[in-house]
Amino acid sequence: MSAKTFRHGVHPPENKGLTEGRLIERIPMPAEVVLPLSQHLGAPSVALVKAGDRVYRGQLIAKAGGFVSVPLHASVTGKVKAIELRHHPSGRMVESIVIATDPSSPQTLHNEEPVDWESMPAEQLLTMVKEGGFVGLGGAAFPTHVKLSVPEGKHVQYFLVNGCECEPYLTTDHRIMLDWADAIFLGIRIIQKLLGAEKTFIGVETNKWDAIRGLQDRVPADLPCELVPLETKYPQGAEKMLVTAVLQREIPSGKLPLDAQVVVQNVGTVAGIGELFSFGQPLIERVITVTGPGIKQPSTLLVPVGTALQEILDYCGGITEDASQILFGGPMMGTPQYDLRVPVTKGVSGIVCLTSKQAAGPRQEYACIRCASCLDACPVFLNPTQLGALARMGRYDEMLENYHLMDCMECGSCSYVCPSNIPLVQRFRVAKGVIREEMARKKNNAA
Amino acid sequence: MSAQSPKLIISTGPFLKRPVDTPKVMRHVLYALAPVVLVALYLFGISALMVLLACTIGAMGTEWIITGRPRWSESTLRDGSALLTAILLALTLPPGLPIWMALMGGIVAVALGKYLFGGLGNNVFNPSLTGRAFLQASFPLALTTWPVHSGLQDFFRLRGDTFALPFMRPEFDAITAATPLAKMKFEGISTQASSLLLGNISGSIGETCALLLLAGGIYLGVRGFIKWRIPVGIFLTVAILATLLHLIDADKYPGPVQHLLCGGLMLGAIYMATDPVTSPVTPRGCWFFAAGIGILVVAIREFGGLPEGVMYSILFMNALSPLIDRWTQPRIYGAVKSKAEAA
Ligand code: SF4
Numbered sequence A: 001m002s003a004k005t006f007r008h009g010v011h012p013p014e015n016k017g018l019t020e021g022r023l024i025e026r027i028p029m030p031a032e033v034v035l036p037l038s039q040h041l042g043a044p045s046v047a048l049v050k051a052g053d054r055v056y057r058g059q060l061i062a063k064a065g066g067f068v069s070v071p072l073h074a075s076v077t078g079k080v081k082a083i084e085l086r087h088h089p090s091g092r093m094v095e096s097i098v099i100a101t102d103p104s105s106p107q108t109l110h111n112e113e114p115v116d117w118e119s120m121p122a123e124q125l126l127t128m129v130k131e132g133g134f135v136g137l138g139g140a141a142f143p144t145h146v147k148l149s150v151p152e153g154k155h156v157q158y159f160l161v162n163g164c165e166c167e168p169y170l171t172t173d174h175r176i177m178l179d180w181a182d183a184i185f186l187g188i189r190i191i192q193k194l195l196g197a198e199k200t201f202i203g204v205e206t207n208k209w210d211a212i213r214g215l216q217d218r219v220p221a222d223l224p225c226e227l228v229p230l231e232t233k234y235p236q237g238a239e240k241m242l243v244t245a246v247l248q249r250e251i252p253s254g255k256l257p258l259d260a261q262v263v264v265q266n267v268g269t270v271a272g273i274g275e276l277f278s279f280g281q282p283l284i285e286r287v288i289t290v291t292g293p294g295i296k297q298p299s300t301l302l303v304p305v306g307t308a309l310q311e312i313l314d315y316c317g318g319i320t321e322d323a324s325q326i327l328f329g330g331p332m333m334g335t336p337q338y339d340l341r342v343p344v345t346k347g348v349s350g351i352v353c354l355t356s357k358q359a360a361g362p363r364q365e366y367a368c369i370r371c372a373s374c375l376d377a378c379p380v381f382l383n384p385t386q387l388g389a390l391a392r393m394g395r396y397d398e399m400l401e402n403y404h405l406m407d408c409m410e411c412g413s414c415s416y417v418c419p420s421n422i423p424l425v426q427r428f429r430v431a432k433g434v435i436r437e438e439m440a441r442k443k444n445n446a447a
Numbered sequence B: 001m002s003a004q005s006p007k008l009i010i011s012t013g014p015f016l017k018r019p020v021d022t023p024k025v026m027r028h029v030l031y032a033l034a035p036v037v038l039v040a041l042y043l044f045g046i047s048a049l050m051v052l053l054a055c056t057i058g059a060m061g062t063e064w065i066i067t068g069r070p071r072w073s074e075s076t077l078r079d080g081s082a083l084l085t086a087i088l089l090a091l092t093l094p095p096g097l098p099i100w101m102a103l104m105g106g107i108v109a110v111a112l113g114k115y116l117f118g119g120l121g122n123n124v125f126n127p128s129l130t131g132r133a134f135l136q137a138s139f140p141l142a143l144t145t146w147p148v149h150s151g152l153q154d155f156f157r158l159r160g161d162t163f164a165l166p167f168m169r170p171e172f173d174a175i176t177a178a179t180p181l182a183k184m185k186f187e188g189i190s191t192q193a194s195s196l197l198l199g200n201i202s203g204s205i206g207e208t209c210a211l212l213l214l215a216g217g218i219y220l221g222v223r224g225f226i227k228w229r230i231p232v233g234i235f236l237t238v239a240i241l242a243t244l245l246h247l248i249d250a251d252k253y254p255g256p257v258q259h260l261l262c263g264g265l266m267l268g269a270i271y272m273a274t275d276p277v278t279s280p281v282t283p284r285g286c287w288f289f290a291a292g293i294g295i296l297v298v299a300i301r302e303f304g305g306l307p308e309g310v311m312y313s314i315l316f317m318n319a320l321s322p323l324i325d326r327w328t329q330p331r332i333y334g335a336v337k338s339k340a341e342a343a
C-alpha cells in the first residue's frame, strides 16, 4: 500500500518513541475534580447541581446551553464542593463545578448498562451522542453531535475517521487504535448508520503501521470500512488535509466537510462513542499522552475529566529540572500552561513537557528574505510572506481582502519553517482577532 | 510549593522550529560556492584572490559603517548576506581587475544595491549585480579584459593591473583571451563542451567551471536552500530557444550546449537569479521570472550588441518581480470561484 497525502506541509521531528510502547494506565481517582462549564467550543453548559449535592460517576450535572453546546457528567462519585471560578487551560477563569471525590465509594459507573442501539432510529442515536456530552477529542473540542447532524438537503457519502495524530510527541490515538479496536468499529457502525454514509475510511499516518495492519485485520466483514495509510506529514490530521489526502477532494473555502459530502471524527471520539453504546459511559474520562523531555516518566494515562495537571505530573514522577514549558496538546498547536491547578478538559489530547532546549525563549528575528519556504509549507496555499509583511505594518484589512487571511487554519507550518524566525502564525492570530472584534463591533452598531 | 510555577515560559505555538535559520541558508550557499572559489584561485592565482578580498572588504566594511559600526555580536554582518554578496560579485569580475575597482564594486553593491532600499529583504535589485553593473558602466574596458588562466605554478603571477592606482592609465599588457561567448558571437567559433564544463577557458573568476557551479546548485536545490524552479526554468527556456534557433540556422546559431555552459549563465541562473529577496515568492511567479530571464539571455546574446546578457536579464526581471508576484497569487485551498475570477 502506498501512502496518500496532501500538498505542502512540514516534517517536524516526530519524537513519538517516548510513549509509543506505553500501555494505557488508569490513574488513581484524584481527590478532587474541576469541571469547567466551558470545555468545548460553543455556549457553556448550565449547571444542574449545587454545592453540597451528592453526585455519582456518570451522572448528568450540567445540561447543554444551546445547540452548539454539550451536557456535562460527573467524572467521580462524591460531593459538589462548590461552583466557582477556577483556572482554565485557556488562561482565563471559568465557572466550574468542583467535586470532592468520596474515597469510600467504589467509583463504579452511575448507570452502567448496554444499549440496544440496533433498534434505534438515526435520530435517537444522535440524541444519545448529544446526551453523552461528546466533543472532538483530537484537540478542537467541537461538539460531536453538531458535526453529526446532517441538515436537510445535504447528503453524506463518506465518514472519515481521523487517526493521523500528526502532532509530534503525541501517541494517544495510536494507543487507542492498538488497544480499542472493538470500540472503534462499534462507533463507526453507529455513526455510519446515523449519517447514512456509504462507507468509512480510517486515515492513519504510516508511522503507525502496527495500528494500520491491526485495524485492517479486524474490520468486521459486514462493515464497509477501509484503512488508508497516509504519509507522515504535519498537518495531515487537519480536517481539510485529511479529506484531500483520502478522497482527493477539497472542502470549499469557508465551508464544512459536509459541503464535500463527508464527516470527519477523531478516532478517540469514535472509540468513546463505541463505549457509550456498549455500556452507557458518557464522556467522563479520556486517554492522554504525558510526554516530552521535561517529564520524568512519560506515560499513556486514562484520566477522569477534570483531573488537575499537578496531579498528573506527580503521577508521572514530576517534571525535570530543566522543564520550561508545559503544553496541553502537541507542540505545533497546543496551548502553554503556567498554572498547575488547571484541569485536563475533554479536548486535551496530551501533555507535552518541553525543556529549555526545545522551547528556548524568543529566537532572534531576521528580516524576511522572501525565501518562499513558508509558501511551500502552507497547506492551504496562502502567501505567508505577503501576509507577514502586511501584518507587520498592521494592514489587516488588506490581509483579509486580498490574501485570504480567514482561510489560515493556524497550523503554524509557516512559522515552523521560516529561517528568519518570523512569528508568522502568531501575527496572523492577532490579525484575525482584531478583524473579528471589528466585525462584531460593526454588527453591534448596525443592530 | 505554589501551584504556579514561575519558571514556565509563556509563548504561543508552534513550539518547535525547523533548525534552519537565515545565516545557515547563507552559509550553505557559501559552502556550495567554495569549490568554485578554490578552482578560481587555482586558475587565476593571486589576482583572483585580490579581487575576492577587495570585494569582501568593500561590501562588509560598507555594511558595518552604514549600520553604525556595531560590535560583531550585534552586527548584521553575522547573517552572512554581505559576505555572500561580495563573493558573488567577485565571481562575476575578471580576475585581473584592479583592486580599487573591485573595492568600489563591493561598496556600491552594499550601499546602493542593499541599503539604499532599506537593507536585507527590501532591495529590489540583486546587490552583487548592482555592483557589477556599476563597474561595467564605469569601466567598460577593464570589465571585458579577460586574462588567460594557468595553473598553480603561476599563483603569484599578476594577470592584469591588479595593483594599479585609481585613475591611472592602465598599462595592461598581459596576454588576454577572448571568452567563449565572444568567440561564439563575433568569430562564430564554438568551444568544446568539455572545456566549458571543466573550466578550461577564460572568463570571469567564477564562470569558468560549469560543472562545479552545477553541482553546488543541485546540492542547494535538493536541500531546499534555493528556489529550484528558477534555475530549472532558466535552463529549460534557454535550451528550448537555443535549440529552435539552431534548427533554423545551424551555422549562425550555436546549439543549446554552448548557451547553457557559456558565460555567466550557470553562475547567474543558480546563484544570482535565485537571490530570494529579488525574485518572486510564488511558485508560478518563479516560472515566469525564469522564463523571462531565459528569453532575455538568448535574445541579448543572439540579437543584441553585447556578447553576454545574463546580468541585464536578471536585473530587468528583478524589477518586474514584485509585479509578477502580484499577478501570480496562488490559488488557495478550496477556492470558490469569486466574482472577480469568473469575470
Ligand atoms: S519563510 Fe520567513 S523569510 Fe522565508 S519568505 Fe516566508 S516569511 Fe520570509
Ligand code: SF4
Pocket (backbone or CB within 6 Å): A377, A378, A379, A380, A381, A382, A384, A407, A408, A409, A410, A411, A412, A413, A414, A415, A424, A425, A428
Ligand atoms: S498557519 Fe496559516 S498561513 Fe501558516 S501555514 Fe498554516 S494555514 Fe498557512
